[in-house]
Amino acid sequence: MKVGLIRDKWQRWQLLRQDWQQVPWLALDLETNGLDPTNDAILAAGWVPLKPPRIRLFEADYGVVKSTTLLSQSAVIHQLSSKDIAAGEPLERILKRLARQLEGAILVAHHAPFDWQFLQKSFAEYGIKANPLAVFDTLKFEQRRLQRQKDWLEKGELTLAACRERYDLVKTKQHHALSDAVACAELFLAQVYQATGSQKTSAAQLLQLAK
Numbered sequence: 001m002k003v004g005l006i007r008d009k010w011q012r013w014q015l016l017r018q019d020w021q022q023v024p025w026l027a028l029d030l031e032t033n034g035l036d037p038t039n040d041a042i043l044a045a046g047w048v049p050l051k052p053p054r055i056r057l058f059e060a061d062y063g064v065v066k067s068t069t070l071l072s073q074s075a076v077i078h079q080l081s082s083k084d085i086a087a088g089e090p091l092e093r094i095l096k097r098l099a100r101q102l103e104g105a106i107l108v109a110h111h112a113p114f115d116w117q118f119l120q121k122s123f124a125e126y127g128i129k130a131n132p133l134a135v136f137d138t139l140k141f142e143q144r145r146l147q148r149q150k151d152w153l154e155k156g157e158l159t160l161a162a163c164r165e166r167y168d169l170v171k172t173k174q175h176h177a178l179s180d181a182v183a184c185a186e187l188f189l190a191q192v193y194q195a196t197g198s199q200k201t202s203a204a205q206l207l208q209l210a211k
Contacts, residue, residue, distance in 0.1 A: 012133055015104075016204040020192065023133070023203040024105040025050040027185035028098075029177045030115045031080070037117040041065070043080060045094055046178030047101060048185050050108070053193075055185045061101070062178040063094035092126045099123065099130040106203060110160045110184045112137035134207050138163065138187050141210040145195070163187055167194065 034040030066088035
């Protein structure tokens, strides 16, 4: 068992030492009915793979979780109708598709700890193994970048929309899981290319910038 763990860690370390453009990334966004992964639930999930410098839109995926419960205010905010939710699919099916995409990839999300905590809880509930190489938080990356420039941050400076605006990215539809996943992917590429330029940078080095 220990030999297997050591081998897995070694392989992971070797992959993360590669140039960041050679490593697969997966941008993701979840819509939930609350902020507490212990008591709240996933309403929808959207994700899109990246092979820098390209966002692989043709491989993007999106799923609304089927439910028979009354439509909550959270669902309204996320622009989900009763019809959408009733015609959705089981969470387990969505999670299985996502787990396949996460294997060997680095998960990218805006405020990644939030999404990853919900996913870890849900994967565990269904006994699904999900093993991303690492997790990259575009919000944390931007927070650290701004804190190097000034002493304090204004309220709202770290929203996905505000971060995108600083990189002159176009406004997008918000509170839709797939749209936000693509928006996060675009932000990630803008952040990294601005930070690294033509300098050779490993995936591990990028991850350090988002901690």
